[in-house]
Structures are given as structure tokens and as C-alpha cells.
Amino acid sequence: MDYNFKAIEEKWRAFWASNQTYRVTEEQGKKKFYMLDMFPYPSGAGLHVGHPLGYIASDVYARYKRLQGYNVLHPMGYDSFGLPAEQYAIQTGQHPEKTTKENIARYREQLDKIGFSFDWEREVRTSSPEYYKWTQWIFNELFDSWYNNTTDKAESISSLIAIFEQEGNGGVNAVTDQSGIFTAADWNAYSELKKEEILQNYRLTYLADSWVNWCPALGTVLANDEVINGVSERGGHPVEQKLMRQWSMRIKAYAERLLTGLEGLDWTDSIKDMQRNWIGKSKGASVRFAVGSGSEPGKPNGAEIEVFTTRPDTIFGVSFLVLAPEHPLTDEITTPEFAAAVAEYKRAASLKSERDRQSDVKNITGQKTGAKAIHPFTGEEVDIWIADYVLATYGTGAVMAVPCGDQRDWDFATHFNLEIRNIFLNKDISEGAYTEKDAVITNSDFLNGLEAKEAIEKAIEAIEQKGIGKGKTNYRLRDAVFSRQRYWGEPFPVYYKNGIPKTIAVEHLPVVLPEVEKYLPTEDGQPPLGNATVWAWDTINNKVVENSKIDHQAIFPLELNTMPGWAGSSWYFIRYTDPKNEQEFASKANIDYWKNVDLYIGGSEHATGHLLYSRFWTKFLFDRGYIPFEEPFQRMINQGMILGRSSFVRRITPTLFYVDVNPHDGSETMITDLQANMTLNSEFKNSLPQVFVSYPYYQAYEKDPHAFNDELFNSGKERIINGILDKIARPNVRVAIELGDSMPIHVDISLTDNDKLDIEGFKKWRPEYTDAVFILEKDGTYICGHEVEKMSKSKFNVQTPDELVEKFGADTLRCYEMFLGPIEQAKPWDTKGINGVSNFLRKLWRLFNIDENGVAQLSTEEPAKENLKTLHKTIKRLGDDLERYSFNTCVSNFMICVNELTEQKCTNRHILEQLVILVSPYAPHIAEELWERLGNTPGTVSKAQLPVFNEHYLVEDNFAYPVSFNGKMRYKVELPLTLTPKEVEEAVLSAPEAGKYLEGKIPKKVIVVPGKIVNVVL
């Protein structure tokens, strides 16, 4: 009986669904395993074969863990808020909810065909109100928290208010933007508005005017990780800097813990490094420079400029200061003489987009302010400049320029002809700055004679002693902008009472996204929610009411921004533990049982976005006592992208030439009159057919166009000429034809098979080429060229899983995706190899000897030794390989096992039953079917027990020693493993082949590694 994958797969899909085979509950006492995939954004394009790669790997792993006896949480859901649905809505007027639902249905249909063991009862959608109720709740919790540096964790804001009421903020060690000090009396006298303004400087999510990435084309702000090379990640639109009042998340508070937490994680070094880089810790000092009065050298005017430097040891090399153009002090310090020029420079800088600023790196610009700063140690005055090479958002937005030790300062000084002081002993700085830290410092008063390491310490000491600054650690990580001027996102649970933001208590959540007429910003530039007419908060009835009712007494306007895409995805893994809970974001019991994710699979593109934000929220929820773990994802593997294999046809444009024929000797000369030949070509343009050249021929053509023209093209000439030559040939003038410019044209991969083009299909697909001439291979086929590119519709190289499931079955697809290569590696999709995997499953089926009645004809005797050896070798390798996520070699192991058992003509029931269990994580449908046919009914192989490896079956008596001479393997000698090294040496050297390689010499040395190898050194 043949392997009918279609019937089998349908049958078991239905069985699993109706029996809820993969439903999972919290079973106290049973060890848990949390296996999670990064949930997808359900796009309109559906899945291609690249998407399920990670899901298949995780499904294999989850099934394997179940067989090992773990209680496995393996859920799936949708990250369903987001830009594409909204843009589609703008174009079509359809509600994003509708398209989102349709896309999810399509995704589900595709996923179901692949036989995943997800517990769909636990599905979450970030865009459903039941879910985002709790996203809003987390926002509230962040709003109600501040970061206490003393306890090094987030605490309730009420504790902070209590301190303010008792003793003011002087003794508070918090992560804050608050600079002023106030007493308890001050605090108690402040107005409610003033109090809230101060609290905003402490809250972990806060409203503030901040420099944000503004994308005019998308009409919204973007977080740093959503901006790539100065343009938006989505759509590639220009991004500029804009000062806007926005919600931010105080992720900076967690910078150090996000950094140190990485050490305990089992992630790849590259992802960890990306996060370290993003957090960007640097140690140094902040130093305050007094601004000179201008009237008298060395006399301060009261203003101070704080700079951050990693090289306080170079402070005697300072020859000027530079502020970012956006620095708040620029106007205050600029002298009247330079006011106009500074204003102009600032204006020009503000117009520059992020991208311009980046691409302008070599173009040095700056403007002198006329103000002078007083060097804290020498008392000398140095100029203060503004320049856009100093970033407003890093450090203090101001630097002390040390041209001799910093290349950018050196470039700037050289460009404007400013002083360069050399403070490095015997270092030449005429061609550039000296940036190594091994120089001895000179001309630096108390730092003379020291190298960087000691000098930095001593300089910080002196700075602190003088009270002009202190040792400081700076982070590149900036607080994350949290509001978006979008419709399709979580609404903030926030209303404004006389300008003061107030959160809405959890019992009144969710605040549901309102209906709007259109999804665009309003005419006066408000976000799309500004179009809503029912978007005000009634504080008496605690519900959303019509805007017209706003009275600023009890009914207030609601926040118009929505949350960014990463809000919902920052905590979804917690919701899976208790997805239907209406009372809490998840019950304590369930969180305590499932805890954090044991193994997370997804793409590395989320390194500095999702993976950082969810770590941040996890640490926060831990601090506030809601969860018992500090890191969300303990182990992670990042699947590589599956690339498309595009196919091309080569179109070559033929060109006609006049050729003079000498009537006397018949010799030919090409007429090179360009004009004449162009006329000729335009005249016959429509008669000249398109020419497509088979790829190997094309390569020959590339190499040597003339030879190609002469030798190969002649064969197709007559067809190309189509009678043209006869029409225009005159006595003594002939027309020659040559191939000219060539162009690759994408061809749909469904029209090729092993690079062979379906020519008729191609002509049907592209009717404009119906009359084209195809230059073929000798066997009459047209071979396409190919290239590896990203899968995309426009490249006609998209392979959907559905097609392959239809053609080969889900089990084959699953095994093939695993077989393709190492999971983390990017690899081109190539359908060629799928036959091999399909054959493997057929061979496996045949091994079971299923007769016409569908009964497996197997022997029940004791298995043969060789059968057991094959089985246990496989068990061992599968376990080892899976431990290191080597899914591709696991599939190889199955192939080897099936090949060996076939060879052995094994029909042993015991052996085959265990093999079915082993195969089931990879090919669950066929495994279920075989399991049933072995008589295990009713039941499912997913509840079976993993076969246990028994070393006993692998023990060998003999080993075929490879014998090397000077490291080169020459022959093998089969010897008992019980021999001593000495005996092995003797046996090996007395083998008949030995003499040939010994050449009469006596070996200098013989290395014997028992059970491994023998090496003879001559």
C-alpha cells in the first residue's frame, strides 16, 4: 500500500483538532518547558516558505520535549497592530480591523496545513481590547513608578511623593530629568500643575518635549530602532529631528541592568553585542566650564557649560568648546557680534534631516559664538563654538575639544585654523590626532609623566576636589519615544485635566479605540484620533463620551496619540500563560508555573527593538513584584532568512549592420556609419524579433561576443532574419546581424524546473514575447540564469508553503526546511532537493510492509543486533544534535537510519515502533498513521515516550584502525579493541601493506590513539 500523504495529513489534522491533542494546562508537579516563537505581524501577502522555518524548528523541539515528559507551553498569536493595515485602510477606507481579521484567517489557514502543535486556545492578538486592556494597565503601572537608584529598582510613585512631602527631593537618588532642588515646604506649596510637572521628571513613562525622529511622509514620530540610515525602516522615507511633546519611556533607568543581564543569557554573541553597542556604556567625567564675563579675562559671568568626556586626562589639551546647535545655552552666551551668524547656523542645522547630517560627515561646519569659557585648571579663556558634529542627544550636548587626542576635534581645529595643543610626549600630531591611550602626558601640570589609565583617575580626582564635576558613566541608550500619531495602535488610558495627564484606573479599562471617519491626521495636524467625535472621558460615569460634552469639570479630552508597535509585543509571552484572564494580566499561579521562556526562536532583526524593550518591561514588572523573573527569554536561536532563487531569461537585442561586398574578390567590410545603421535598425525595428539566449550560451557570449555571434548565432540567424535581409539586400551591399545589449528579465519560478524554462508557459505569461526567438541548448531546452535574492513578489521568486504541501505533503515540507542547512544560517530556497526528502518518507513507509489491507506485516521476534545498533546510534545522535539545534543533521540521521534498516531488511516491530516515535517531531502526520497501523489505537504518538539510548548496543569488539604515515592515511587494519597500544603498533607495522610505505626505514615514532588512529612517523 502506497504512502498517500494527502489522505493521511487530512485525517490527522482533523484528529488533532477534534481531540484537542495539543491543549496544555498547568499541571503542578510536572516539569514545564516554555517554547516560544516570535509571533508574526499578519501581513496581506501571507506566508512564504521563509516564515515557517522558525516555527517548524520550534515545533520539532516542542514535540521532542513532550516526548521527554515535559509539560510544554507552545503558543502562537498575532502582533496585529501596525502600519501596513493602517495604510491599507487609508487607501481603501476599509477598517484596519477588518483587513487584520482577514489576514489572520489566511495566516491561520496556512499555518494549520503545516501540522503545528500550537495550543490555539491560548492565541493572543495585540489588537484585541481584551489584550490591550492589559497593555494599558502596564502603561499605568509605569506611569505610577519611579526609579530608585539606592534600591536599584522601580518603586511606586506614591513613595516618592511621601518623601517629597517629608523632606523634598534633596536626598532622593533617582533616575530623573529633574535638576532643581526643592524642600518639603516648597513641595507642599506647589500647585497641582507644578507638582505634576516635577513628577513627570521621575515617572518611568512621562510627557516631555524631546528631540524626536519625525517622519513627515508617515506623519508620525519614530523610535531610534525604527530609523535606519536616516530613513524610516518602513517605507524608507526621510526622517528629521523635531522638538515635540511626546510620551517617553525611561528605559535609561535600566541601562546598566540591561547590560549586565546579558551575561546570564544563552543568546548569540552577535545579538548581545548589538545590544551592548546600542546601550553604549562609556566611562569618563562630566566637567563644568564657567563662561567668561567678556569684560575681564578669567572672570565668570555665572553661566556654566557641562561637558562629558571619556578622556579627562586630556583636559590640558582643550583649546575650545563645542556645543550642539540645539544646546539650550547657545542664545544666552552668544555675543551680540555673532548673534546673527549663530542664529543662521542654528536655522540651517535645524533644516537638515538626520540623513543629510549623516552624509555630510566630511563637510565640516561650525560657528563661533564669541563667548569664552574659562579653563578650570589654567584659568585661560577658550572660544566656544557651535557645530553639528556635536549631538544634542548624547551626553550633555557639549564637548571639550582636544584636537591632539580626538580626530573630529583635530579635523575641526584644522578646518577653522584653531589652536592644537600637543600634550603627548614625543607624538607627532601634524597629520592627525593621536588617539591611542599609551602616550605619556606632558604640558599638563599635575598629570605630566602619566599614561592615560593613571591620568584619568588622577584627573577625575582633581575635578571632584575642585567641585567642578565628577566621574560619570554615560549611556548612548536614549529614552524611547512612546507615542505615535497613528490610528491602528493601543489608545493611551490617559485624559487631560487642565493640561495635567491623568490615567484611567484599571477597573475602567480597556479604553477602546474609537471609530473615526478617516484614518489620516486632522486638518489642523492632530493625530488620526483627532477625527473621533466620541473621545472624551467622563470621570463620573467612567466611560468614553462625545467630545461635545467636554466641560473641563468632569468630562475631559482623551489622549490623541496611540502606542507604538512594540508596546503589545513587549509582554505577550506573559499573556500566553493565562490568555483569557479578565481580572489580571495573568494570574500569579500561572506565571509562577510557566515562568519565562525557555527557548525563543525568531529573527535577529529585533535585536535592538523588541528584544530590548521586552527585557525592559520584564525587569520593570519584576521590580514591581508582578513576575518572579528578570529576563523574558533565557535561550534564543535566530533563524536565518530564507532567500529566494530568482530565475532570469536573457534578452538580447539584435542589431543590423550594412556590409559592403567587394564585387571583385567577395571580401566584406562592415559599414561603420552609425547614422546609416541606426536608420536601418529603426526601419526594421518591428520586424526584428526579441532574442532569448539560453544561459550557458549567454555566458559564452559574455566571454567573447564575436565568437558567439559567428559560431552560435548563425544557427538561429535565419529565424531572426525573417526575410528582412532579402528585402533590403542590394547588389554589393549585404546586411549583417549582431547581438547587442543584453538584459536579464525575471521569470516566474513556477515556469522553471531545474532551471529549464517552460517556453510555452513563458509566452503565455508574457504575450509580448510570443514571436521571440529562443536560442536553445543542444537538447532543445532553454536554461535560465539564476540569482539569490530576497523573496518578493516583484522578483517572481516567492515560494508559498501551500504549493509545496499540496505537491509533497506537510511532513516533507517540514523535514525539507529542517534539512536545508543550519537553522541560524541564511540560505537560498531551492526546491530541487525536496525530492530527496520526499523519497526518504516513502522509504520509511515502505519499511513497515503495509499490505493491501493496510496492515503492517512485521516480525515480533527479538530484534537483530545490527537493527538495535542502527536504532540506538540514531537515538544517540538525534539527542546530541537536537541539543545543539542541529536540525539538519537530525534529518540526515533519519535518512541514514532508514537506509540502513532497509539494507538490513529489518521488519522488526520493536525497532520500527521506536523509530516512529523518534520521527514524530519532524514528520508528525506519517508518524501518527504508522503508530496507528502498529495497533496503537486509539491514541496519538505525541503522548508516547522517547526511546532511551542504551550504550550497550553500540559496543564493538573490533575497530578498523586507519593507519597514517606522516599524517597521510594509507590503509586500515581491523583489530580487536582489547589490544594494548604496543600490540596495535606491532599488528599495524606487520600488515602486508606496511612494507610499501616503510620503504625499509625504521619508524622514528608511532602514535597509537586507542580506538581512533595510528600515525607512523618516518
Add this chain to the structure above:
RNA sequence: GCGGAUGUGGUGAAAUUGGUAGACACGCCAGACUUAGGAUCUGGUGCCGAGAGGUGUGCGGGUUCGAGUCCCUCCAUCCGCACCA
């Protein structure tokens, strides 16, 4: 420029701690069978060479009895960051 990763047949790849390089597949070649199927089976297939043999894991060095694996230099490709003071 900085950081990370990767370079092995015609192709995807394997070789876990240094120990038989190329497992397992695809493709290709030769053959068998047949109810002509993306069927099955047999043999071959790194390169050079008729063969003996030589040679071979990006290049060049080194350590070692022995290196794809460890160390150094360089080259190429991919990814991330990039005026971060």
C-alpha cells in the same frame, strides 16, 4: 572606521573535545526494470592523471606525530553600528 559572523565538491551541506575531509541529500554519468512515474533498483561521481600516484577545506605563515578545527597576517562576502566626545 568599529563590532559580529561566514569562507569546504557542480549545489545545499557534514565532520561536537585537534585524529579516516566531503556523511546525508540534490545534480550529473553509466546501467537495470517497468503498467512511462517527478517511480524503483545497481554502480560511479572533490580536482589533476590512462595508471601508479599526486593534490585538496579563501591566501600566506606558524604550533603539532597529526590542523577544516588552535595561533598570527592578509583577502573576500554578509549582518549590525557609525561624528556617541
